[in-house]
Amino acid sequence: MPLHRTHGPTLAMILLAACGGSPAATTRPTPVATPPVRTTGGVALTRAWQSQVLLDRRDSLVLTLPNGTKQVQRIGRLALFDLTIDGNALSARLDSLVLVPAEPAVARAALGTIWNGRIGAYGRMENLTASRGGILVEELTTAVAALLPSLPRGGAKAGENWADSGKRTIRVEIFRTEESRTSRWRVNPTAERDGLLLVPVQVRETFEQIGRGTSAGREMTMTAQGSRSGVYYMTADGRVEQIITVDSIAKLITIPTAKQSIPTMQYSRTIVRFRPLATKPKDD
DSSP states (O other): OOOOOOSSSOHHHHHHHHTTOOOOOOOOOOOOSSOOOOOTTEEOOOSEEEEEEEEEEEEEEEEEOTTSOEEEEEEEEEEEEEEEEETTEEEEEEEEEEEESOOHHHHHHHTTOEEEEEEOGGGOEEEEEESSOSHHHHHHHHHHHTSSOOOOTTOEETTOEEEEEEEEEEEETTEEEEEEEEEEEEEOOOEEETTEEEEEEEEEEEEEEEEEEEETTEEEEEEEEEEEEEEEEEOTTSOEEEEEEEEEEEEEEEEGGGTEEEEEEEEEEEEEEEEOOOOOOOOO
């Protein structure tokens, strides 16, 4: 599932200030000894896998201020996780985090967070919990939940399509948000990418969000409609090699006490690369 922003100054803080008081080389995850059962000519998720996951997200926000002028903000995050999948259990640990604009103290406070969850039907993340709280950790939880594609347990053949939908509560900036999302998936034929034969699993999503939050003592509301297109590039034995997603979101932020509404467009591009876990040196 998608991320909705990277950390840095929150969008709400940017809005209040604006209103004047109102590349990595190709790498491969650790191979597994036993390949998963999968449909011939297609792909299925492996259930025994360890990998380092490098997530690079860049966002551009275009705000239309009450006086009609437009303001552009660019934010980003670069996060490194250790990922382990064992049967239906998933665990991820945040090893490093860089925020743009830089906020070293905020990034350090999130380091070492561990997420645990269960891989349910069609690869859905169930009961995903984090070892600590906070707005940034809650936002990263959405990123962890999106590390795996939606795939039938038995696998899917090239050319096969399926859809799913659902509702959930997520953190978007300062807003506690109710989200409704519909996803359409397709397995494309195997293709060469960066010297590897990979199976592209394509996704197209639409979603709606309604949220409430508080910044600088002011209550704010948010409504949003968005779309996402992306591809999960998978190996024949069921591991994810790379993810590329693009989001486009139209938001309306409202500050009731100031009787102000600020339309905002947010464009996001996320690249996720999976690579072998570093081998820890043995004790002498």
